[in-house]
Amino acid sequence: MADIIAIQDLVKDFQLGEVPVHVLKGVTFRIERGEFVAIMGPSGSGKSTLMNILGCLDTPTSGSYSLDGISVGALESDELAEIRSKKIGFVFQQFNLLARTSATENVELPLMYTDTPARVRRERALKALQAVGLSGREDHQPSQLSGGQQQRVAIARSLVNDPTIILADEPTGALDSRIGLEIMAIFQRLNRDGITLVVVTHDPDIASYATRLLHFKDGRLQKDERIAHPRDAQQEVDQLAAEPAEAVAPS
């Protein structure tokens, strides 16, 4: 079957003191291989909680979640770690790179927790860095890289374990719109190469590059719309570069 994510009647409650807070109130949807999904909603809509459950960092109160055919709901913390290690790549708003550590070593990090030999780790890290256009910056540390470059290192890190799905939580939230556009261009390119992507954002502009939008409000899925012709981020980047006022030094 082509479903990578199948969620059925997902409920998540948090106990805040005496009162239980219902964050997700019965959510059902499926995501197929090769989709580029944007999860949208105002803060408090439960999209971050959903993201944590999708990323196997948290478990649902009830309902079922199967990832790539594996029912995740009942797994122990070590088994969840195993799934995160093999099937999921994370991209965070704050990049979360290790300071004073080279780009290559940052990208290698997920492989450190697998049986990959050192030579293969390095090869795959270099390949991932190349995929996000950071060849030549392998030995740079995060402090020597711009925000956009740091986020590209983070994307390379999410790619390196060859995951089933990449989850990005507000990936452009800490970047200006121009750099954010470049990041979306990378995501679109990865998606065209067959990678399934889920991006959580509150920014409709960012969401407009996805092929499918899931709108959340008050812990419920409000709207599920497919976009036949999403905007092309790369094209917009090229147009911006062509404008003389913001001419960028040719590379």
Add this chain to the structure above:
Amino acid sequence: MKNLTTSVRIALRALKVNRTRSALTMLGIIIGVAAVIAMVGVGAGATERIQEQIQSIGSNLIIVLPGSISSNGVRLGSGGVATLTQDDAVALAAECPSVALAAPTVRGGVQVVYGNNNWATVAQGVTPDYMTLRDYTMLSGQFFTTQDVDAAAKSAVLGETVARNLFGDSSPTGQVVVIKNVPFTVAGVLTPKGQSPTGQDQDDVILLPISTATQKVLGANKANAKAVGSVMVQAISPQAMDLAIQETEALLRERHRILPGLEDDFTIRNLTEVFAAQETSAQVMAVLLGAIASVSLVVGGIGIMNIMLVSVTERTREIGLRLAVGAKRQNILSQFLVEAVTLSVVGGIIGIVVGVTASVVISRLAQWSTDISVLSVVASFLFSALVGVFFGYYPARKAALLNPIGALRYE
């Protein structure tokens, strides 16, 4: 095993990233280990010095003193009666299998004169065996021979203190000194032995042939011309000491015709035993020094725990990230544990180097002998590793139990 090598690799990377902090944390352990090694070294050195002093008396020595008889109910002290003779000494050496040498000695205070100088010292009448028995060597000249003793030659061997006081810097050998109006030719000077364990100057002495000493200088005992003040007996080995004492006692009782049940007319003393107590007290001091130094190792361990706790808090996001990209709790636990153990083990190794260096410097500068024992090196190293595990476990556990979602958002 696979997990462990991964943890070691990750931990080493993390330590390398925080170089200054790692070095400062290690400093606590370095000082602790170095202190243990240096202090134990100083203590062991002191013990060794006391052993050397004991050796300077001569090894495996038994001293036999005459006297201690009762005469009409009045008991006289040791040496009160001239009951021990040169013949006894000869018989002891010849007949007792556990006795290597027996040297008879007479002694008395004399005034030694050379030119305008004079010096009060102790004259000892001895045989050449005395030199062997007391481990004397010659600084210059020769010791007098058995022939000299037989011929009652007027030959003298000076202790270094006597030589210095009479002759200053000039060479005494071949010169003539006068003792009680008798001229003696100086045959040689003894290599200095320094203080005895009881603080006496062992070099303030003049040695004469026993025959000359009794006949010409100290005066023979009227009751027995061959009577001696003491006989020094050397056992063939440290293990044979007790046997040598038994044999000496049996032979002397037989020679002195003492019936069973009556008291000995001589006293036997084991010289080595007297100073063993001093050695014990030095060893106690060494243990105490080591114990105090160990406290600093524990303090160093607490330093590691402190830094590891700070490190866990500061690296909360890193831990969250590691958990998110697939690290198991076990991986996080072992990463932080390995970091702590690496700090303590590397600190331990550096501490050994510093401790050994400090010991050498102390012995050079302070003129204290130090003795670095392999045991103290190995023990302090193992102890420091143990400190790392013990004080590293709590912070590591704290890190491993972090909730990844909260940790990733931690500011």
